[in-house]
Amino acid sequence: MRRPIDELPEHRSRVRGCLLGGALGDALGAPVEFDSLGEIRRRYGPAGLTEPAPDRFGRVGLITDDTQMTLFTVEGLIRGDDATAVQRAYLRWLDTQQHPSPPPADGGFRTGRLREQGWLYSRRAPGNACLSGLRHREAVAPARFGEPGPVNPGSKGCGTVMRSAPFGLRARSARHAFELAAECAQITHGHPTGYLAAGAFAAVVHYLTEAGTPEAGTPEREEPLARAVRRAMDLLSAYPSHKETTEALRAAVSLAAEGAPSPERVESLGGAWIAEEALAIAVYCALVNPGPHDVRQALLLAVNHSGDSDSTGAVCGNLLGALHGEAALPRDWLAHLEGRDAITGLADDFAAQSADGHEATDGWLMKYPED
Structure with missing residues (x-):
């Protein structure tokens, strides 16, 4: 979707917020990803994790495959804005998981700036379905909505959701974001719930980028995030096999209205290893901490549980970053974030490409060459 040039600063802030917020949540949750809530509390105290913690090697702020794949989603959309381009980008990510460092330049041939980032050549517990898919x-033709996809047809792991925020940041419409995210999710995961949850997440992100313009008939006091979730659920309901994702989101919305949040309430929504649970937990944590000054608390809630903490942290950060923009993110946490400058640069390029008058200069094509 092309945007007037005067809208670019706000849009750029939302894109930065979404990508950096997701990376913050990912890095925050990574050290406790495979720990139970009891183990987290024994290690960090009764309140659990309260700030970014070092991994077992003493490093703070390292991202995982969640952010890696999200960045390659962005790169694919910059190059081609279709499933073929995104699949090629994911194959470049796969190379980073199979080699120790970027490939040498060969006769001036370039594979793009992102694949040349040495910090991405780290294997951080990538999902089996992502790798095998x-x-x-x-290239494979996607299934009709509601039917199993051709690759890993029984898999609905959260690897579909955790990489899908970028589809919502620049789509022509919420439906376009939904359907492109769902199609690209089938590159690795074929279960309908897996790809429909990815589509619903992308639609929420798209609606959040329009948060300043509520539709007619919106309840006066409805928060922008609650409105975006409601609209995405309305869209989701039109697709076959939506029931599991719809029920998970309904549970999150209902739980958010019931009282004070807690890790135990988070765990009542599941373990987040599967797509609809990861989406529901992230939505719940954002709904109970919806304001621009609540991001820190939302991310902590999103990672202090006995499940896939980095993925729920990442998705929650994507949501609140897209809603509030970069300025709402904790500056002290950003200071330690791995790849911060590269993520920011990629976000700015993604935002700039959507502005009127953007041209693919020689410098641009060096960063994003044609496949």
Whole structure:
């Protein structure tokens, strides 16, 4: 979607917020991803994790495959804005998981700036379905909505959701964001719930980028995030096999209205290893901490549980970053974030490409060459 040039600063802030917020949540949750809530409390105290913690090697702020794949989603959309371009980008990510460092330049041939980032060549517990799905390599036609996809047809892991925020940041409409995210999710995961949850997440992100313009008939006091979730659920309901994702989101919305949030309430929504649970937990944590000054608390709630903490942290950060923009993110946490400058640069390029008058200069094509 092309935007007037005078809208670019606000849009750029939201894109930065979404990508950096997701990376913050991812890095915050990574050290406790495989720990139970009891183990987290024994290690960090009764309140659990209260700030970014070092991993077992003493490093703070390292991102995981969640952010890695999200960045390659952005790169794919910059290059082609379709499923083929995104699949090629994911194959470049797969190379980062199979080699120790970027490939050398060969006769001036370039694979793009992102694949040349050495910090991305770290294997941080990538999902099995993501790896096995990409090893098919050949392009596949997506299934009709509601039917199993051709790759890993029984898999609905959260690897579909955790990488899908970028589809909502520049789509022509919420439906376009939904359907492109769902199609690209089928590159690795074929279960309908897996790809429909990805579509619903992308739609929420898209609606958040329009948060300043509520539709007619909106309840006066409805928060922008609650409105975006409601509208995404309305859209989701039109697709076959939506029931699991719809029920998970309804549970999150209902739980958010019931009282004070807690890790135990988070865990009542599941473990987040599967797509609809990861989405529901992230939505719940954002709904109970919806303001621009609540981001820190939302991310802490999103990672202090016995499940896939980095993925729920990432998705929650994507949501609140897209809603409030970069300025709402904790500055002290950003200071330690791995790849911060590269993520910011990629976000700015993604935002700039959507502005009227953008041209693909020689410098641009060096960063994003044609496949």
